[in-house]
Amino acid sequence: MPTTVDAESTLIDPTALSRKTQSSSRVPRSVQRMIGPVLIIVVWQLVVSTGLFSENTLPRPLSVLSAAWRLIANGELQEHMSISLLRVGYGLLFGIVLGLVLALISGLSRVGENFVDANMEVLRAVPNFALVPLLIVWFGISETPKVLLITLAVAVSIYINTFSAIRSVDAGLVEAARSFGVQRAELIRRVILPGCLPGFLIGLRLALTGAWLSLIFAETINAKRGLGRMMSDAREYFQLDVVFVLIAVYAILGLISIFIVRALETRLLTWRRSFDGN
Template sequence: MAKPGVKPNLIVLSWITPVVLIVVWEALAQAGWLSPQVLPAPSKVLRTAWKLTLSGSLLNDLGVSLLRAAAGFAIGGSIGFILGTLVGFSRIAEALIDRSVQMIRAIPFLALVPLVIVWFGVGEGQKIFLVSLGVAFPIYINTTLGIRQIDPKLVELGRVQGLSTLQLIRRIILPGALPSILTGVRYSLATAWLALVVAETVGAQSGLGFLAMDAREFLRTDVIVLTIVIYALIGVAADSIARLLERKLLAWHPNYGKGARS
């Protein structure tokens, strides 16, 4: 079991490298070794963030992107979980579904964009569709894998104890598959932003991707770097939420309990 104070120390340690990189970056920029048009100083990026926040444009674009990501995650995550559950439980479902899913998964986002625009135009539907598509695959794969990896002896033990099929699923199979499912959630959170970046660079009138593309037209490197930093911070926050869910939902698991290593 971890000793008191160890985990906070590890959290502080994990931030040392990013902080050092920012300090070095600032020093190189202030010394003139980095051109402001190539990579502006962190202080310049912060001033830009403050100005855009005061004008309201940054918060508006951030809110739009978060709503798109949330909608796409909810739709794609639900589809991925349902299909993964069907394939995990049924070999017939695997034969009917899995090959098609894997073929679609192999198609790059950029290759799909022209067709998606034909289907949905350049409105919100196009962006939410691409996010949903990207989110569905990690959850589908990890849900299927988690169900397939359940120890058959546990299932047999449940049957010996007289559990019905629904009780087996609720008490043994889904809890056993939950670590793998939550791993899929963590991967899909990162994929959601990747898909959204691609979607928002085509015909968007708002959102972080639109903000970056608009800044490119005016050579506003500070704004472009700001959007990249925001994406990174959102990714860290989303991953932290996923880790928190793991600790809460898997408190019974020896690898995720309070005393387990993070």
């Protein structure tokens, strides 16, 4: 019987649990999060090596790396990527500003909500690529429809999440601030904006993902340069290794975007304690 008690006490020994947590935390979280992508590459190599897929339909990882090196060496990848990054940058800038302004108008006023919210919900429901023909008719095949398509996708994500966060601010905090004589401008700055910050950051994460997805559709609008143009050419000439390179580029850019948002969350939300999975 004492042996059983000792075993149970060992199982729930907080010191042992602490040592286990410390040993697992020695590996940086950024490295731990790469386990999934590394496993995918390993499975990819195994699938090709065992002959489940022909190299004509699924190139080896080394073939994709060779194609990436070739595109980097001749400067083709950098040239097209710089154009795409510029389009996404403009789309993010305009979309974040537009989404925030509309969210504040709608979230802080019922009159503003009546004018804005239904329209943004309609934009949310309409598939992004369905707007491509209209944008071409209205703005031609210049850079304007490409940037505008990204802007709309970003603005919708920012608006939906920020508006929801504004309306989710604790009403008790608002009433408490008003009872102390806080004016509306200071109430917005001191209570509402900090309260909606987590929702805005969630919207920013979705907006970055939406920006890269919209870029693919945007660069089908007679784009002479850009990652989407490279993808179209590679598909047309059946260059599967180049297609996989571009998929990897999109994935890396998406991961970088997520890491940026997480860094902002860590810096701006230090006051908020949340469950981290432990």
